[in-house]
Amino acid sequence: MKTACIEGNVIVRPMTARIGAEIEGVDLTCSLELKTVKEIRDALLRYQVIFFRDQPLSHEDHLRFGRSFGSLAIHSGVSGLPDYPEVVAIHADADSKFVAGENWHSDLSCNNEPPLGSILMMNTVPDYGGDTCFSSMYAAYEALSEPMRHFLDGLTAIHDGEHVYRPIVGNNGKTFPCSEHPIVRTHPETGRKCLFVNQSYTTRIPQLSKHESDAVLSMLYRHCMAADFQVRFRWRPNSVAFWDNRCTQHQAIWDYYPAVRSGFRVTISGDKPF
Numbered sequence: 001m002k003t004a005c006i007e008g009n010v011i012v013r014p015m016t017a018r019i020g021a022e023i024e025g026v027d028l029t030c031s032l033e034l035k036t037v038k039e040i041r042d043a044l045l046r047y048q049v050i051f052f053r054d055q056p057l058s059h060e061d062h063l064r065f066g067r068s069f070g071s072l073a074i075h076s077g078v079s080g081l082p083d084y085p086e087v088v089a090i091h092a093d094a095d096s097k098f099v100a101g102e103n104w105h106s107d108l109s110c111n112n113e114p115p116l117g118s119i120l121m122m123n124t125v126p127d128y129g130g131d132t133c134f135s136s137m138y139a140a141y142e143a144l145s146e147p148m149r150h151f152l153d154g155l156t157a158i159h160d161g162e163h164v165y166r167p168i169v170g171n172n173g174k175t176f177p178c179s180e181h182p183i184v185r186t187h188p189e190t191g192r193k194c195l196f197v198n199q200s201y202t203t204r205i206p207q208l209s210k211h212e213s214d215a216v217l218s219m220l221y222r223h224c225m226a227a228d229f230q231v232r233f234r235w236r237p238n239s240v241a242f243w244d245n246r247c248t249q250h251q252a253i254w255d256y257y258p259a260v261r262s263g264f265r266v267t268i269s270g271d272k273p274f
């Protein structure tokens with residue numbers, strides 16, 4: 001960690017009217033003042049996903065920045081680094097058969113207490129391609145008709161990690177979380193309502209018959225992908241994305257094979273959706 005840091009004013013540059021902002025004037029390789037952490041947290045709550053450029057974070061920097069926003073979670077699906085169990089490597093190259101996060105999802109919604117957010121830093125990115133799209137689940141909820149909002153308000157959905165992680169880790173005896181959450185959750189900090197189902201983890205609406213559940217979920221997945229709820233981020237080396245996992249979904253686009261894309265992620269613990 002650096003001993004002397006110059007902390008400027010945090011500058012927030014919105015990227016769309018609904019979601020996403022770039023943050024300037026802050027050096028994340030430094031220990032941040034509480035005032036700066038609050039400004040970043042406020043920007044996260046308002047814009048749901050925030051981005052930083054030119055932040056060559058060491059694992060210690062990454063952990064310290066993450067811990068400014070809460071305790072860090074150990075990933076329930078894949079292993080962290082041997083010396084840094086809270087840090088998960090994200091890597092794709094010419095040998096990759098699939099990449100993490102190719103389908104729209106919120107991280108680990110299968111957990112009983114899904115993460116508050118995730119902070120991803122990419123150190124190696126392709127010359128072009130490899131963008132990540134983020135979608136606002138506030139915008140998705142607010143765009144539904146009043147009868148549909150009313151219908152969904154009392155329903156829950158099952159979120160299962162088994163079919164997501166089993167193909168990655170194989171039959172090693174590990175079990176993965178499976179949880180039931182409200183389809184419409186209330187953000188614990190902003191009090192706003194948002195949709196909380198995603199095509200990676202969500203399997204079933206238990207109050208409906210199977211064919212009703214399939215039809216409603218597939219309508220919602222399509223709805224959540226509307227371009228006007230989204231922001232699309234183009235990475236550069238040492239870019240950082242910090243998303244509020246409670247009110248967004250994201251999709252990592254694998255359009256750069258066989259190029260290398262590599263970085264690290266930490267995950268901030270969250271609470272039980274209500």
Ligand SMILES: [Fe+2]
Pocket residue numbers: 101105106107250
């Ligand atoms: Fe993800």
